[in-house]
Amino acid sequence: TLEASLRKAKDEADAASASKSNFLANMSHEIRTPMNAVLGMLHLVMRTNLSSQQNDYISKAQIAAKSLLNLINDILDFSKVDAGKLELEYAPFEIEEVLFELSTVLSGSNSNSNVELIFDIDKGIPPCLIGDKMRLLQILINLSSNALKFTLEGRVTLEIKCLAVDKGMARIAIAVKDTGIGISVEQMQHIFDVFSQAESSTARRFGGSGLGLVICRRFVELMKGELFVESALGEGSCFHFTLELPIAKADQKKQLAKSQVKRRSVRILVVDSNESSQAVSIRMVRTLGWHGVKTETVPQALA
Numbered sequence: 190t191l192e193a194s195l196r197k198a199k200d201e202a203d204a205a206s207a208s209k210s211n212f213l214a215n216m217s218h219e220i221r222t223p224m225n226a227v228l229g230m231l232h233l234v235m236r237t238n239l240s241s242q243q244n245d246y247i248s249k250a251q252i253a254a255k256s257l258l259n260l261i262n263d264i265l266d267f268s269k270v271d272a273g274k275l276e277l278e279y280a281p282f283e284i285e286e287v288l289f290e291l292s293t294v295l296s297g298s299n300s301n302s303n304v305e306l307i308f309d310i311d312k313g314i315p316p317c318l319i320g321d322k323m324r325l326l327q328i329l330i331n332l333s334s335n336a337l338k339f340t341l342e343g344r345v346t347l348e349i350k351c352l353a354v355d356k357g358m359a360r361i362a363i364a365v366k367d368t369g370i371g372i373s374v375e376q377m378q379h380i381f382d383v384f385s386q387a388e389s390s391t392a393r394r395f396g397g398s399g400l401g402l403v404i405c406r407r408f409v410e411l412m413k414g415e416l417f418v419e420s421a422l423g424e425g426s427c428f429h430f431t432l433e434l435p436i437a438k439a440d441q442k443k444q445l446a447k448s449q450v451k452r453r454s455v456r457i458l459v460v461d462s463n464e465s466s467q468a469v470s471i472r473m474v475r476t477l478g479w480h481g482v483k484t485e486t487v488p489q490a491l492a
């Protein structure tokens with residue numbers, strides 16, 4: 190019958206598409222291994238005696254190799270999700286650790302001193318949740334580095350709120366806001382497409398593959414959430430999503446409680462002339478159970 194032959198054609202098309210994604214996923218892996226070797230060797234050469242010209246050549250090769258590796262990693266992630274091969278981790282993790290790792294990664298790449306990076310974290314978030322910590326970190330790294338990349342002046346704020354705690358589950362709202370270049374209505378329709386960038390000049394001006402948001406969106410979907418964006422040209426952007434994560438059980442909490450008791454004795458002096466980031470820092474310090482004191486200037490701090 191017609192229906193049977195249509196079904197057969199559809200199955201064949203699905204199989205072809207899956208094997209293509211599979212091929213891509215495997216190839217990316219094959220490419221990544223030697224690429225890591227190249228990076229390792231470049232790193233070793235950098236530590237030998239080099240003339241300044243050689244040093245310049247090698248550091249340029251390093252930058253190119255790193256950006257190639259990033260691209261390969263993106264393709265690998267994307268093709269894995271596309272082939273339905275990506276399975277999420279389901280393990281207890283501390284949100285604080287995710288934030289610590291995020292700040293480490295971002296501080297390495299955030300060289301623009303005109304942009305302030307602010308973490309605004311709700312104290313109501315259960316400290317220990319269950320989910321895929323590395324993928325969550327990857328989403329946050331992608332969104333925050335985009336925000337930093339497209340913001341020449343102002344602020345990038347990561348805001349995490351606990352909307353509800355119910356029946357052992359926590360509803361967590363995560364938003365990455367920036368005061369950057371923003372995205373126009375037309376551009377907005379395409380930024381979640383594979384290999385798409387808002388304008389063709391974007392790659393030249395800012396670099397990037399156009400895969401980051403696609404991957405973020407798929408990861409958020411795998412976590413049963415949905416990634417939204419609100420933006421207007423010249424008015425900054427806000428990428429946000431909500432996740433529902435199980436709260437870790439008592440035995441993991443016990444360990445956490447222990448480390449929190451230890452934290453209580455810590456006294457922290459926050460020195461920051463920016464009012465909003467000072468307020469956020471002080472709030473975080475107090476949320477962590479530390480004793481926080483704030484000052485605005487270095488002389489005040491010394492006094």
Ligand code: ADP
Pocket residue numbers: 335336337339367369370371372380385386387388391396397398399400401402403425426
């Ligand atoms: P890329 O690797 O190019 O950054 P993404 O998928 O992460 O790829 O982003 C796709 C495009 O969406 C970007 O090239 C940029 O045009 C736009 N975009 C993403 N985040 C922002 C942001 N915070 N502000 C302005 N434009 C953004």
